[in-house]
Amino acid sequence: MTTVRIAHAEPWPGKLADGGFCTRGYLVILADDAGHRAVPSWLTGAGDLARLLERAAEPAGQRPAPQNLAVRLLDAARAQVTGVDIEMTDAGATELSPDVAVARVTVAGPAGSRPVTAGLGLGLALAAAAAAPVRLDDRALDRLAVAVPGDDLLTPFLDRVPLIARAQPGGLEAGPA
Amino acid sequence: MSAEVSDGDLVRLARGGDPVAFRLLVERHQPMVRARARQVGEASDVDDIAQESFLQAYLALDRLRDPDRFAGWLAGIVFNVGRSLRRRAPVTLLADWPEPLHPASATGLPSAEELDRADAINAAVSSLPVGQRRSVALHYYAGVPAGQVADTPGAARASLHKARLRLRAYLTEHRPDLVPTGRTAMTTVRLARIARRIPPGPVPDRFPTHVIVLADDARGRELPIWLLGQDSHRFDADAQAEPAADELTGRLLDAAGARVTSVEIGELGPEVTVARIALATPGGPAQVAARLADGLAMAIIAGAPIRVTDALLDRMAVPAGTSQDGPVPEQTARDLRLDARRPHQEHNLSFAEGLEHWMLGGSFTEHAVQARWRDYSATAQQGTAVLAAAVPQPTGFAWLAQEILAGDYHGAAVTFRGQFRAAGATGLAGLFVRIMEPRDVRGPFTAAEARADPKNHLVAVVSEAGWAGYEVTAPVPAGASTFIFGVFLAGPGRIELRRAELTRAG
Numbered sequence: 001m002t003t004v005r006i007a008h009a010e011p012w013p014g015k016l017a018d019g020g021f022c023t024r025g026y027l028v029i030l031a032d033d034a035g036h037r038a039v040p041s042w043l044t045g046a047g048d049l050a051r052l053l054e055r056a057a058e059p060a061g062q063r064p065a066p067q068n069l070a071v072r073l074l075d076a077a078r079a080q081v082t083g084v085d086i087e088m089t090d091a092g093a094t095e096l097s098p099d100v101a102v103a104r105v106t107v108a109g110p111a112g113s114r115p116v117t118a119g120l121g122l123g124l125a126l127a128a129a130a131a132a133p134v135r136l137d138d139r140a141l142d143r144l145a146v147a148v149p150g151d152d153l154l155t156p157f158l159d160r161v162p163l164i165a166r167a168q169p170g171g172l173e174a175g176p177a
Numbered sequence: 178m179s180a181e182v183s184d185g186d187l188v189r190l191a192r193g194g195d196p197v198a199f200r201l202l203v204e205r206h207q208p209m210v211r212a213r214a215r216q217v218g219e220a221s222d223v224d225d226i227a228q229e230s231f232l233q234a235y236l237a238l239d240r241l242r243d244p245d246r247f248a249g250w251l252a253g254i255v256f257n258v259g260r261s262l263r264r265r266a267p268v269t270l271l272a273d274w275p276e277p278l279h280p281a282s283a284t285g286l287p288s289a290e291e292l293d294r295a296d297a298i299n300a301a302v303s304s305l306p307v308g309q310r311r312s313v314a315l316h317y318y319a320g321v322p323a324g325q326v327a328d329t330p331g332a333a334r335a336s337l338h339k340a341r342l343r344l345r346a347y348l349t350e351h352r353p354d355l356v357p358t359g360r361t362a363m364t365t366v367r368l369a370r371i372a373r374r375i376p377p378g379p380v381p382d383r384f385p386t387h388v389i390v391l392a393d394d395a396r397g398r399e400l401p402i403w404l405l406g407q408d409s410h411r412f413d414a415d416a417q418a419e420p421a422a423d424e425l426t427g428r429l430l431d432a433a434g435a436r437v438t439s440v441e442i443g444e445l446g447p448e449v450t451v452a453r454i455a456l457a458t459p460g461g462p463a464q465v466a467a468r469l470a471d472g473l474a475m476a477i478i479a480g481a482p483i484r485v486t487d488a489l490l491d492r493m494a495v496p497a498g499t500s501q502d503g504p505v506p507e508q509t510a511r512d513l514r515l516d517a518r519r520p521h522q523e524h525n526l527s528f529a530e531g532l533e534h535w536m537l538g539g540s541f542t543e544h545a546v547q548a549r550w551r552d553y554s555a556t557a558q559q560g561t562a563v564l565a566a567a568v569p570q571p572t573g574f575a576w577l578a579q580e581i582l583a584g585d586y587h588g589a590a591v592t593f594r595g596q597f598r599a600a601g602a603t604g605l606a607g608l609f610v611r612i613m614e615p616r617d618v619r620g621p622f623t624a625a626e627a628r629a630d631p632k633n634h635l636v637a638v639v640s641e642a643g644w645a646g647y648e649v650t651a652p653v654p655a656g657a658s659t660f661i662f663g664v665f666l667a668g669p670g671r672i673e674l675r676r677a678e679l680t681r682a683g
Contacts, residue, residue, distance in 0.1 A: 069422075069423075069426055069467060069471045069474075069475070070422070070425065070426040070429050070430075072465050072467070073426060073429075073430055073435070073454065073456065073465055073475075074429060074430070074433055074435075076435075076456055076458065076463040076464070076465045077430065077433045077434070077435035077456060077458035077459070077460070077463060078433075078458065078459070078460050079432075079433035079434075079435070081429075105429065107429055107432040107433050109432075109433040109434060109435075109459070110433075110434060110458075110459035110460055111432075111433060111434030111459050112434075114432040114433075115432075116425070116428050116429055116432045118425050119425075122422050122425050125422075126425070126429075
């Protein structure tokens, strides 16, 4: 298993020509910094993740306290998320998506350590909120990762708009209000 | 009050059982004690040294020979405490007693009622064993943190807990009228329905809106709670492409051996609602204060009872069956169209078509209580638009504005100008341009946030100055998706607009 870093979570597919965007989809970039490569994933349920990453970029003094409800409730129960492992459900998949992978969230507390299965987006969001490591199987990483030579891990993937975004106009919101 | 009474007199009063006197001594000598504490201890120990010093002083107050030399005597205590306190275990804070035990002392003289209450409570405190009496006095009278009123946090917790029980027993027997209720009176409500519909009022965003209706069947009333924006999606099963975050939270709690036992809805302060989520955990009961939508979601997921403070119900509940009444303004219906697209250019700046193309919105429409949505109103006639407060003290702020696509203005600036007149605007009134980026799904919630938000370009209009020309200019960066322009009002009064223009510059 390799620990990857959640580098970006951008509204997917980003800006449209008319200023609208899809509010429920996100382009999430998982970085394998040591390998100079990244795994893109277009998924839903990552709104919290995007907000968390946005806040992480703010100056420390202006950063609000973590508001993730699950993390706060677990903390009250003296439990915590100790890790999120991405588990492929389709061994031959060449693109990371909620259709081919799930997140196995490990919760440790007084009652012991137990796994909980979550959707990929929610699992990653939880990992970010709990500052828990995200791990990916090495073979899956080799198959899914794209080499990114520079520091900009986002731009190489911004033009890749999956067809499904165009095929389901009902998933697009009216605009940024 | 404290400036007129000497240290000696305060010491004598404190010895006589005056609960306020020692607190005044603490307030008066706090700077000196902290300064001394810094001299004799590490910076991180200053708080501990100061608090322990006051504790020691209170305990030994009867042994002070000359009350007028309290300051010097206290300084000696600080020195001794500084030498010994570093060996103490770390401390933790305990929850406060739900009501203050001492009468108000910050301003003016206490009333007869307060003195009567103080006398009764003094008698109750005097009935406590020495250790508990000391804990209560230090924590509630002298302001020493709860975890520091004994040698260890555990001992402090136990001492205060026992003291509270004894105090309650004493007061219940002798003065039941003074017994703190402990818990706020609450009513268990039933989740009557969740409905998705257009609310009867202005809404600033275009997302589906839901109302959650909590029913108090015993009294034939119900509390409608509106969830707007992103919170609205939370209860929209159709919008979930994968198991909802709330359902995951429930399973995570289950994995941790915990469960939600109840959710209490109350207020942290005026107009600030809070949901207190009660948990049963392997380590005992716990409670988490959360946003209203969070609390409701957890109650629904866990099937836990929902309780609402009676004060909130009394003020906000409506007769059962009436919470869905009310007209649906044409403008609101138009604004909520999901297929609406922002126009490329401004419309109806002359108000010849009334308020067509203009939106009424603002933080007041974010309030969870429907009644607040009518705090501001907008009208237009004879070429003039009016944005006005509809109640004496409206909540939040309001704007009357248009939003258009920014593409034609990228790299340039936009200027919004016109003639404006404000009256009775004791808060803030003016004109604005707000630059929007694709991620902007919610604006600021308070007038202060709005003023500080760099996306907002505001110009204030002087109240009572009559009609005058104003303009506001804002650069439109390439990343802007839309911009909003119009007038705003925060607080009472009104602002009027006529002869509006929007121009591109640069």
